[in-house]
Amino acid sequence: xxxxxxxxxxxxxxxxxxxxxxxxxxxxxxxxxxxxxxxxxxxxxxxxxxxxxxxxxxxxxxxxxxxxxxxxxxxxxxxxxxxxxxxxxxxxxxxxxxxxxxxxxxxxxxxxxxxxxxxxxxxxxxxxxxxxxxxxxxxxxxxxxxxxxxxxxxxxxxxxxxxxxxxxxxxxxxxxxxxxxxxxxxxxxxxxxxxxxxxxxxxxxxxxxxxxxxxxxxxxxxxxxxxxxxxxxxxxxxxxxxxxxxxxxxxxxxxxxxxxxxxxxxxxxxxxxxxxxxxxxxxxxxxxxxxxxxxxxxxxxxxxxxxxxxxxxxxxxxxxxx
Amino acid sequence: xxxxxxxxxxxxxxxxxxxxxxxxxxxxxxxxxxxxxxxxxxxxxxxxxxxxxxxxxxxxxxxxxxxxxxxxxxxxxxxxxxxxxxxxxxxxxxxxxxxxxxxxxxxxxxxxxxxxxxxxxxxxxxxxxxxxxxxxxxxxxxxxxxxxxxxxxxxxxxxxxxxxxxxxxxxxxxxxxxxxxxxxxxxxxxxxxxxxxxxxxxxxxxxxxxxxxxxxxxxxxxxxxxxxxxxxxxxxxxxxxxxxxxxxxxxxxxxxxxxxxxxxxxxxxxxxxxxxxxxxxxxxxxxxxxxxxxxxxxxxxxxxxxxxxxxx
Ligand SMILES: Nc1ncnc2c1ncn2[C@@H]1O[C@H](COP(=O)(O)OP(=O)(O)O)[C@@H](O)[C@H]1O
Ligand SMILES: [Mg+2]
Numbered sequence: 001x002x003x004x005x006x007x008x009x010x011x012x013x014x015x016x017x018x019x020x021x022x023x024x025x026x027x028x029x030x031x032x033x034x035x036x037x038x039x040x041x042x043x044x045x046x047x048x049x050x051x052x053x054x055x056x057x058x059x060x061x062x063x064x065x066x067x068x069x070x071x072x073x074x075x076x077x078x079x080x081x082x083x084x085x086x087x088x089x090x091x092x093x094x095x096x097x098x099x100x101x102x103x104x105x106x107x108x109x110x111x112x113x114x115x116x117x118x119x120x121x122x123x124x125x126x127x128x129x130x131x132x133x134x135x136x137x138x139x140x141x142x143x144x145x146x147x148x149x150x151x152x153x154x155x156x157x158x159x160x161x162x163x164x165x166x167x168x169x170x171x172x173x174x175x176x177x178x179x180x181x182x183x184x185x186x187x188x189x190x191x192x193x194x195x196x197x198x199x200x201x202x203x204x205x206x207x208x209x210x211x212x213x214x215x216x217x218x219x220x221x222x223x224x225x226x227x228x229x230x231x232x233x234x235x236x237x238x239x240x241x242x243x244x245x246x247x248x249x250x251x252x253x254x255x256x257x258x259x260x261x262x263x264x265x266x267x268x269x270x271x272x273x274x275x276x277x278x279x280x281x282x283x284x285x286x287x288x289x290x291x292x293x294x295x296x297x298x299x300x301x302x303x304x305x306x307x308x309x310x311x312x313x314x315x316x317x318x319x320x321x322x
Numbered sequence: 323x324x325x326x327x328x329x330x331x332x333x334x335x336x337x338x339x340x341x342x343x344x345x346x347x348x349x350x351x352x353x354x355x356x357x358x359x360x361x362x363x364x365x366x367x368x369x370x371x372x373x374x375x376x377x378x379x380x381x382x383x384x385x386x387x388x389x390x391x392x393x394x395x396x397x398x399x400x401x402x403x404x405x406x407x408x409x410x411x412x413x414x415x416x417x418x419x420x421x422x423x424x425x426x427x428x429x430x431x432x433x434x435x436x437x438x439x440x441x442x443x444x445x446x447x448x449x450x451x452x453x454x455x456x457x458x459x460x461x462x463x464x465x466x467x468x469x470x471x472x473x474x475x476x477x478x479x480x481x482x483x484x485x486x487x488x489x490x491x492x493x494x495x496x497x498x499x500x501x502x503x504x505x506x507x508x509x510x511x512x513x514x515x516x517x518x519x520x521x522x523x524x525x526x527x528x529x530x531x532x533x534x535x536x537x538x539x540x541x542x543x544x545x546x547x548x549x550x551x552x553x554x555x556x557x558x559x560x561x562x563x564x565x566x567x568x569x570x571x572x573x574x575x576x577x578x579x580x581x582x583x584x585x586x587x588x589x590x591x592x593x594x595x596x597x598x599x600x601x602x603x604x605x606x607x608x609x610x611x612x613x614x615x616x617x618x619x620x621x622x623x624x625x626x627x628x629x630x631x632x633x634x
Contacts (some may be wrong), residue, residue: 002396006426014414091410095471098374098404099427100396318376319367 003101005111008116015079015117024075025121028067029128035063036129040136051141052148052263054133064129065259068122068156069252070192075121076160077184079114080167082177084313089175094318107313111168112308118160126153144284151288155295159255162298163188165305172309172316191250199246203239210235251298258294261287303306325352326481327511328373328393330384334367335509335535341583344367344535346382350513350528352478355505357526358515359626365535366515367407370481371512374593400428403472405465407483413457415465417448420456421474428475442470446500462493469500479511480504494521501525520621531629535598539629547620550628555580560589561614562605569608574599590618615628 015021039054046053055064084107087093096106126149134140141149166187170180209232247253264287282290328350335343343365350356351553351602358366371377373386375395378548383390389397404429418439425435443452446466465485472480482501502525516522522529523543530540539546562569570589571584578597583590591601602612 002429003427006423011422038427070460072343087410089410090413091406092412094376094406095404095409095411095424095468096427097376098399098402098472099424099475100399100429101427102396319371 003099003110004105004112007106008113008160009100011083011110012116015113016120020078021075021121022115024071024078025124028071028075028121028125029303031062031067032064032125032129035067036132037136039063040133041064043133043137049143050264051133051137051139054129055149055152056260056263056265064125064210064255068159068259069256072156072255073163073188073191073252076114076163076165077116077167077170079117080164081170081180081184083110083114083168084309085175085180086171086177088316089177097318099291103314104310107168107310111165114164114168115157115161118164119157122153122156122160123305123318126156148262148264148284148287151291152259155255155258155262155291158295158302161253161306162251162302165302165309166274169305169309169312172312191252195247195250195253199243202246203242206242207239219246229281248294248297251301254294254297258291258298261291261294263287326350327352328356328384328386328513330373330382332363332382333369333372333379333384334381335365336380337373341535343372343379346532346535346537348384348530348537349540350511352435353505353509354527355501355512355514355525357522357529358513358532359517359519359522359529360532361516361517364499364517366517366532366533366557367483368535369532370404370406370483370513373398374402374406374481375399376406382523387459400475401478403477403480405468405472405480405482405485407487409464409468409471411464411467411471414455417443418452419458420467422471424471425474430474438474438476438626441592443472445473446470447496460493462489462496465489465493465497466500469497473504477510479513481513481515482605483515484517485514486516486518498525519626522547531626533629546625546629550620550625554592556593557618558591558593558598558601559614559616559618560591560601560605561587561613562589563611563613565589569605569610572604572608576604 002208021136036054039056041051043051043053052068087096094104097103130141130149167180167184170183171177174180174183244253248257264282326349328348330346333343333346333348334341346365346369358369359577360366369376372379373384373391375398378392383392385391386398387401389395391398400477412423414421419441421442423436425439430438440452442537443449446469448463448466448470451459451463456467460465469480469482469485472482485501487499489497498521501512501514505512512525513549514522514526526543528540528542529540529546530592541549565584565587570584573579573582573589573591576597577600578593578595579601580592580594582592591599598615602615605612
């Protein structure tokens with residue numbers, strides 16, 4: 001552990017003072033506060049929505065969750081993508097390693113500093129959101145809702161930490177920061193956009209619909225009727241299942257699903273009673289239990305990136321200038 | 323018998339097909355400035371990296387300050403400072419902040435660290451620049467910061483890998499003066515790698531010459547010079563008030579003289595053994611006056627080239 005705390009402290013203060021981090025932090029705080037206002041508005045008009053709705057949004061196109069789905073990866077990647085290779089090219093890494101510290105302390109210190117920066121960003125944002133919404137609503141979260149909020153915070157930190165460790169992996173594998181930056185942007189686009197497009201494409205190829213939905217207006221009438229059939233509904237069901245399953249290779253979708261479960265937004269088969277889909281809000285425990293597979297998947301992804309980059313880093317030939 | 327601060331035996335590093343360092347047996351004494359001389363790619367950096375524990379040797383062993391470079395590499399790094407090749411610093415931190423960070427990594431307690439950082443900044447002449455970000459520094463200033471960095475752990479020995487590369491003459495002189503002062507005032511052992519002959523000649527008490535990973539000679543510069551003299555035969559340089567072709571012919575007839583060369587108004591007389599008496603008698607007899615007579619010294623450049631060709 002020699003030197004780990006030293007590296008941790010330096011890296012953390014670098015992060016918290018870096019323009020990169022502060023800009024992302026400012027954007028996220030700004031948008032989150034806006035979404036908390038909108039959420040509070042929505043709750044006022046829909047009294048049974050509950051306090052947690054400030055995170056899932058009202059009428060605005062974005063919510064805390066969608067913000068994290070799309071911007072979260074950038075935060076994690078921005079904190080990690082040049083962490084190792086920048087120091088390698090500048091030559092400060094070879095100086096650093098002439099000190100009586102273990103090489104893994106350097107890596108662990110950097111990773112933990114990234115996680116701490118992420119935790120302060122996520123925690124800070126959520127606290128501010130609650131602080132904005134509570135006076136507007138005139139009431140705060142119940143105890144159970146507070147536990148949900150803590151669970152959501154931890155989940156979001158995990159999700160961003162996944163992207164951090166992916167960024168670190170790129171920074172260990174690529175010698176140039178420009179390469180690792182491109183790789184980061186590519187995986188970000190892949191996760192938040194490309195996977196969904198591919199999933200929709202594959203689903204439509206695998207489950208073709210028996211007719212063309214577009215055409216002359218008289219066909220349209222038929223189309224309307226056709227969509228009412230049992231067969232059509234089951235085809236659409238199959239499509240959406242395929243789409244969801246393919247979508248799960250994207251950590252963003254996993255996070256989205258898990259966060260929705262924790263906030264009690266996802267009705268699962270569990271709540272289908274007597275053939276009728278009940279509008280029962282799942283309990284806290286049920287929500288957390290339902291989010292478990294996705295949480296595990298994100299965690300495993302993070303661990304895999306961490307272990308690979310850790311091992312690569314330990315064997316790295318530290319030579320100045322490359 | 324001086325204390326050996328570095329000792330390696332059979333130290334070898336192979337990268338794929340390339341043997342970067344080949345069976346190196348190196349000995350460096352405490353208190354000396356040891357010059358590690360060799361052209362680019364001869365294995366100097368690799369040797370330093372192995373000694374500091376930044377890369378593992380393929381085979382062989384070594385000790386620095388009594389600690390095994392593989393098993394006790396952390397102890398080596400506790401007592402040895404290093405300015406690596408192409409070293410860099412944290413550009414958006416000030417000189418003081420950089421040194422403070424390194425001081426923390428060297429486990430210096432806060433009060434001692436602050437004192438040492440200030441002392442070192444003064445020592446390398448960066449006192450006025452302590453609160454300026456390193457991104458504003460010139461190469462020479464960065465290199466002096468690097469020396470301060472290497473000294474922060476109060477080491478027994480420092481490794482400097484080509485410390486003056488890329489510096490202007492002024493920067494080179496500053497670095498050289500610092501090295502000499504450290505050695506003189508603090509009795510610090512310095513291991514200096516370089517491909518520049520005159521740099522080594524100006525600072526080092528002993529040199530090791532490395533070529534394609536092999537150590538081909540280690541000795542003081544005088545001894546290396548003498549070694550060549552032995553091979554080349556004895557050579558004396560004469561400065562005379564007048565030099566004529568007849569005089570040269572005359573000297574050539576002296577017993578033991580193998581050849582005479584005229585070089586910039588001076589005469590270089592090569593002999594099988596020291597026969598200065600007969601040569602000077604012949605010169606005086608001819609009517610010329612000897613203004614200066616001294617045994618020919620070899621420049622390090624000549625020594626260096628000779629070893630390089632010789633080992634070819
Ligand atoms: N990581 C590496 N992989 C392969 N070859 C290397 C590596 N590092 C150094 N070398 C080779 O090892 C030899 C010695 O290099 P180096 O120690 O840097 O020499 P010097 O410092 O004397 O210029 C060179 O031929 C270089 O090409
Ligand atoms: Mg080198």
